[in-house]
Amino acid sequence: xxxxxxxxxxxxxxxxxxxxxxxxxxxxxxxxxxxxxxxxxxxxxxxxxxxxxxxxxxxxxxxxxxxxxxxxxxxxxxxxxxxxxxxxxxxxxxxxxxxxxxxxxxxxxxxxxxxxxxxxxxxxxxxxxxxxxxxxxxxxxxxxxxxxxxxxxxxxxxxxxxxxxxxxxxxxxxxxxxxxxxxxxxxxxxxxxxxxxxxxxxxxxxxxxxxxxxxxxxxxxxxxxxxxxxxxxxxxxxxxxxxxxxxxxxxxxxxxxxxxxxxxxxxxxxxxxxxxxxxxxxxxxxxxxxxxxxxxxxxxxxxxxxxxxxxxxxxxxxxxxxxxxxxxxxxxxxxxxxxxxxxxxxxxxxxxxxxxxxxxxxxxxxxxxxxxxxxxxxxxxxxxxxxxxxxxxxxxxxxxxxxx
Amino acid sequence: xxxxxxxxxxxxxxxxxxxxxxxxxxxxxxxxxxxxxxxxxxxxxxxxxxxxxxxxxxxxxxxxxxxxxxxxxxxxxxxxxxxxxxxxxxxxxxxxxxxxxxxxxxxxxxxxxxxxxxxxxxxxxxxxxxxxxxxxxxxxxxxxxxxxxxxxxxxxxxxxxxxxxxxxxxxxxxxxxxxxxxxxxxxxxxxxxxxxxxxxxxxxxxxxxxxxxxxxxxxxxxxxxxxxxxxxxxxxxxxxxxxxxxxxxxxxxxxxxxxxxxxxxxxxxxxxxxxxxxxxxxxxxxxxxxxxxxxxxxxxxxxxxxxxxxxxxxxxxxxxxxxxxxxxxxxxxxxxxxxxxxxxxxxxxxxxxxxxxxxxxxxxxxxxxxxxxxxxxxxxxxxxxxxxxxxxxxxxxxxxxxxx
Numbered sequence: 001x002x003x004x005x006x007x008x009x010x011x012x013x014x015x016x017x018x019x020x021x022x023x024x025x026x027x028x029x030x031x032x033x034x035x036x037x038x039x040x041x042x043x044x045x046x047x048x049x050x051x052x053x054x055x056x057x058x059x060x061x062x063x064x065x066x067x068x069x070x071x072x073x074x075x076x077x078x079x080x081x082x083x084x085x086x087x088x089x090x091x092x093x094x095x096x097x098x099x100x101x102x103x104x105x106x107x108x109x110x111x112x113x114x115x116x117x118x119x120x121x122x123x124x125x126x127x128x129x130x131x132x133x134x135x136x137x138x139x140x141x142x143x144x145x146x147x148x149x150x151x152x153x154x155x156x157x158x159x160x161x162x163x164x165x166x167x168x169x170x171x172x173x174x175x176x177x178x179x180x181x182x183x184x185x186x187x188x189x190x191x192x193x194x195x196x197x198x199x200x201x202x203x204x205x206x207x208x209x210x211x212x213x214x215x216x217x218x219x220x221x222x223x224x225x226x227x228x229x230x231x232x233x234x235x236x237x238x239x240x241x242x243x244x245x246x247x248x249x250x251x252x253x254x255x256x257x258x259x260x261x262x263x264x265x266x267x268x269x270x271x272x273x274x275x276x277x278x279x280x281x282x283x284x285x286x287x288x289x290x291x292x293x294x295x296x297x298x299x300x301x302x303x304x305x306x307x308x309x310x311x312x313x314x315x316x317x318x319x320x321x322x323x324x325x326x327x328x329x330x331x332x333x334x335x336x337x338x339x340x341x342x343x344x345x346x347x348x349x350x351x352x353x354x355x356x357x358x359x360x361x362x363x364x365x366x367x368x369x370x371x372x373x374x375x376x377x378x379x380x381x382x383x384x385x386x387x388x389x390x391x392x393x394x395x396x397x398x399x400x401x402x403x404x
Numbered sequence: 405x406x407x408x409x410x411x412x413x414x415x416x417x418x419x420x421x422x423x424x425x426x427x428x429x430x431x432x433x434x435x436x437x438x439x440x441x442x443x444x445x446x447x448x449x450x451x452x453x454x455x456x457x458x459x460x461x462x463x464x465x466x467x468x469x470x471x472x473x474x475x476x477x478x479x480x481x482x483x484x485x486x487x488x489x490x491x492x493x494x495x496x497x498x499x500x501x502x503x504x505x506x507x508x509x510x511x512x513x514x515x516x517x518x519x520x521x522x523x524x525x526x527x528x529x530x531x532x533x534x535x536x537x538x539x540x541x542x543x544x545x546x547x548x549x550x551x552x553x554x555x556x557x558x559x560x561x562x563x564x565x566x567x568x569x570x571x572x573x574x575x576x577x578x579x580x581x582x583x584x585x586x587x588x589x590x591x592x593x594x595x596x597x598x599x600x601x602x603x604x605x606x607x608x609x610x611x612x613x614x615x616x617x618x619x620x621x622x623x624x625x626x627x628x629x630x631x632x633x634x635x636x637x638x639x640x641x642x643x644x645x646x647x648x649x650x651x652x653x654x655x656x657x658x659x660x661x662x663x664x665x666x667x668x669x670x671x672x673x674x675x676x677x678x679x680x681x682x683x684x685x686x687x688x689x690x691x692x693x694x695x696x697x698x699x700x701x702x703x704x705x706x707x708x709x710x711x712x713x714x715x716x717x718x719x720x721x722x723x724x725x726x727x728x729x730x731x732x733x734x735x736x737x738x739x740x741x742x743x744x745x746x747x748x749x750x751x752x753x754x755x756x757x758x759x760x761x762x763x764x765x766x767x768x769x770x771x772x773x774x775x776x777x778x779x780x781x782x783x784x785x786x787x788x789x790x791x792x793x794x795x796x797x798x799x800x801x802x803x804x805x806x807x808x
Contacts, residue, residue: 036521037590037624038633038657056506102460104508111515111522117440118515118522134559136552141564143545144595146538155538160545167676170574186441191548220441229442253442272571 032109034092034123039108042122048087050122052097054106055080059099066095066122067387073097090126091389092193094119112192116184121193130202132195132392137205138164142197147268151259153224156217158265159187160273161197163204163211173274175281175403176213177307178261179395180290187218193388199395209399215269219290221257229253254289258297262304280344283402285309287391292317299332302342307402309347311394312358312386320360325372336373347398349379351390358386377401436513438496438527443512446526452491454526456501458510459484463503470499470526471791477501494530495793496597498523516596520588525597534606536599536796541609542568546601551672555663557628560621562669563591564677565601567608567615577678579685579807580617581711582665583799584694591622597792603799613803619673623694625661633657658693662701666708684748687806689713691795696721703736706746711806713751715798716762716790724764729776740777751802753783755794762790781805 029043029051041053052064052071057079063070068088073081094114096103105111111118143160163174179196181189190196196214203209220229261284270277284305286294291313298308299315315329325334333339346369350362369376379397384390433447433455445457456468456475461483467474472492477485498518500507509515515522547564567578583600585593594600600618607613624633665688674681688709690698695717702712703719719733729738737743743750750773754766773780783801788794 036517038520054506056504058504059506099506099508100460100462100504102458102463102503102508103511104503104506105511105515105522107507107509107521109522110517111509113440113514116442117511118509118513134550139550141547141549143547145545146543148540167678274571 032122033125034109034112034121036108036110041108042106044122044124045084048090048124049084050088050124051082051084052095052106053080053082053108054097054099056099061098061100063098064095065098065103066093067385068093070098088124089384089387089389090124090129091384091387091392092121092123093387094121096120113188114185114193126389131396132199132202134198135202135205137201139201140164140166140197140204142191145272147264149221149260149264151223151256151264152221156221156260157187158215158217159191160216160269161191161200161214162273163213164201165211166213166274170274172211173276174211174213176215176269176273176275176283177399177402178215178217178265178282178284178294180219180284180286180293181216182286182288182290182312186220187216190214190216194391194395196395199392200399203396203399210403212399212403213269213273213275215265217261217265219257219286219293220253221255221260222253223256226255254293257293258300261297262301266304279304279306281403283307283309283345285311285347285395285398286313287311287394288313288386296329299329299343306342306344307347308343308345309394309398310349310362311391311398312350312354312362314348314362314365316361316365318357318361320357320364323364323368325368325374328368333369333372333374336369336375340373340375345401346374346376347379347401348376349381349390349394349397351381351384351386353383353385354390355386436526437529438513438516438525440512440514445512446510448526448528449488452494452528453488454492454528455486455488456499456510457484457486457512458501458503460503465502465504467502468499469502469507470497471789472497474502492528493788493791493793494528494533495788495791495796496525496527497791498525500524517592518589518597530793535800536603536606538602539606539609541605543605544568544570544601544608546595549676551668553625553664553668555627555660555668556625560625560664561591562619562621563595564620564673565595565604565618566677567617568605569615570617570678574678576615577680578615578617580619580673580677580679580687581803581806582619582621582669582686582688582698584623584688584690584697585620586690586692586694586716590624591620594618594620598795598799600799603796604803607800607803614807616803616807617673617677617679619669621665621669623661623690623697624657625659625664626657627660630659658697661697662704665701666705670708683708683710685807687711687713687749689715689751689799689802690717691715691798692717692790700733703733703747710746710748711751712747712749713798713802714753714766715795715802716754716758716766718752718766718769720765720769722761722765724761724768727768727772729772729778732772737773737776737778740773740779744777744779749805750778750780751783751805752780753785753794753798753801755785755788755790757787757789758794759790 028046032042032044043051062073062081071083071085073083075081106120109120112121140161140163145158145160149156204211282305284294284298291310295310295315298305381390381393432450436446436448447455466477466485475487475489477487479485510524513524516525544565544567549562549564553560583594608615686709688698688702695714699714699719702709785794785797
């Protein structure tokens with residue numbers, strides 16, 4: 001009994017000294033919105049610190065790898081490892097437990113396809129911000145739409161957002177935004193991580209954006225008979241999503257993607273949904289690898305698109321070499337005035353904390369545009385890196401400018 | 405070089421003796437359809453054995469827990485653990501790697517919500533069977549539909565299958581099947597694990613079923629202000645899905661589910677989609693816990709439903725006590741002739757390999773029905789247990805009998 005009686009005064013002392021903060025931590029920490037039904041961990045504290053837990057009685061070392069970390073976890077007497085992080089950037093983060101060198105998911109969280117796997121993700125709520133929250137406004141559906149692609153010889157799938165009045169206002173036709181994910185992600189990312197549907201629900205309810213259809217397809221596409229891209233090693237480095245990203249159009253198994261968009265997806269969408277099928281009512285945008293694809297496909301097919309958006313990426317990918325408008329991209333931008341006449345919106349944006357080469361690469365692309373006299377909108381996301389909060393803000397600024 | 409020269413004759417001998425089977429194994433093993441993009445493992449062999457791999461150089465013991473197993477994995481010189489299982493039952497299986505006692509997902513596979521977590525799953529293709537495959541037939545969409553529930557005080561979500569002609573045949577109205585998942589699963593299960601959308605696409609294309617809407621909601625619902633169900637421990641025993649299942653309507657946090665179905669979901673679906681809103685065009689079915697819910701809600705609301713299906717479950721849950729039709733379930737079944745007049749279809753089914761108490765519990769329920777003279781269809785799935793292949797077969801038999 002000696003250890004027990006010894007420990008009591010220490011416990012009392014602790015309560016006396018830090019009773020208030022302890023009580024606050026215990027009562028104010030909330031299960032993250034990304035937790036599975038009923039899971040108590042991870043828990044988010046009011047100051048955006050997050051407490052993680054993992055039961056692993058036999059492990060020697062456990063840490064959680066997440067932007068802002070990694071954070072070493074400490075083992076409790078019950079074999080449960082835990083850590084409370086420093087305050088994290090709000091929004092969505094992929095994360096991984098590393099248990100004696102093996103990367104694994106947290107069964108307390110839902111899994112989201114990113115970093116080339118179904119990865120645990122945690123949402124850190126952003127105080128005073130609700131443009132991407134599910135509010136009491138009319139909601140559009142997100143449809144899981146399957147189709148066979150002759151170009152790739154494969155079954156493919158897209159997610160299609162139809163606006164709230166689509167099923168009741170059955171004579172109406174709608175403009176379409178084609179919206180692409182980043183490297184190591186897929187057609188599910190803009191809905192589950194990006195909340196594109198909720199952003200549009202809220203913008204449409206506030207009459208800040210016109211009702212539109214959003215088509216979110218899979219950016220990986222290789223010609224029939226060619227192998228699919230290989231999966232990366234089991235535990236890709238944190239931040240890998242989007243890095244291979246802007247790395248070149250052929251990179252990552254997307255060499256047939258432009259053909260698939262132009263010859264298969266657009267005709268299918270126009271035949272299946274009540275679209276307005278002309279360039280003035282069609283936009284293309286994407287993030288990171290998807291920004292590269294959107295800018296490239298959009299400017300190469302100006303008969304199809306009048307609105308183009310690049311979120312944290314442009315056509316020069318990760319290259320920071322200077323670009324001469326006379327020669328770069330086949331001289332596509334050299335006639336600034338002509339380009340401006342055709343393109344109703346060219347939109348670029350990135351986070352202020354994005355690591356190089358993103359700022360340098362996007363900087364060179366902007367210099368080229370300015371040299372050629374190409375008009376564009378530039379949006380800067382304060383205090384965010386190459387991450388989903390940047391891209392949610394991008395969409396929230398970009399969508400209201402479309403189809404006007 | 406001695407080891408190298410020694411090894412050559414052994415290699416040649418191996419090739420001479422088992423060259424054919426070795427070559428067959430190497431060339432015929434295919435990445436499972438449930439793998440993430442480009443992942444080479446797990447691989448399925450032609451005889452339904454499955455090879456799993458996991459890189460864990462520091463681990464002492466690794467095994468894969470999957471129905472038919474567990475299977476101990478062996479460590480290679482490169483730190484990669486692997487095993488080839490015995491032949492598995494075709495269809496979909498949840499599985500888990502156990503690494504030195506810690507349960508974890510396989511990053512090579514997609515994750516599916518089941519066993520109360522986003523769990524790795526593997527699909528073992530079934531030779532000569534394509535009723536649940538994605539074929540070159542018209543496909544319906546599966547819509548992710550969000551709504552606010554006043555009864556539970558929470559945001560909820562359902563998946564809604566609309567048949568292939570729903571968007572083109574815009575004057576048509578459709579009957580509705582409400583279809584529920586099992587314990588530890590959610591509204592995503594019938595699409596991603598069950599392939600309900602593909603089963604209906606194929607039945608409708610073959611004119612074996614009438615075009616219908618399927619509403620797949622979340623069976624967990626507690627009244628506003630009451631806590632959500634707790635998550636189970638990190639590593640629930642294999643086969644846990646569906647067990648708590650038939651365990652009672654209140655169990656698992658579904659005490660408000662009947663109210664949510666009757667007062668919120670049905671009115672919302674009838675207001676949102678082009679339904680035929682009468683009992684002759686409304687069915688309810690489910691698997692395991694969902695079978696319990698469907699049979700219970702259906703027979704308690706015969707003004708709403710004329711078709712009722714129980715897949716691997718009934719209203720007596722896991723109880724194997726005899727049931728007296730005069731008193732059981734408030735005497736709901738005692739007037740067999742009256743019940744038969746109202747109910748156009750009562751359908752029950754289960755797999756021949758389901759463990760007790762399922763056969764005994766369902767057996768007692770059937771005895772009661774027979775004693776009361778209640779007509780019902782009984783379907784037996786040969787060689788399958790309490791698993792998704794049973795429930796795919798169930799739906800494939802059940803759906804063609806609806807709305808005729």
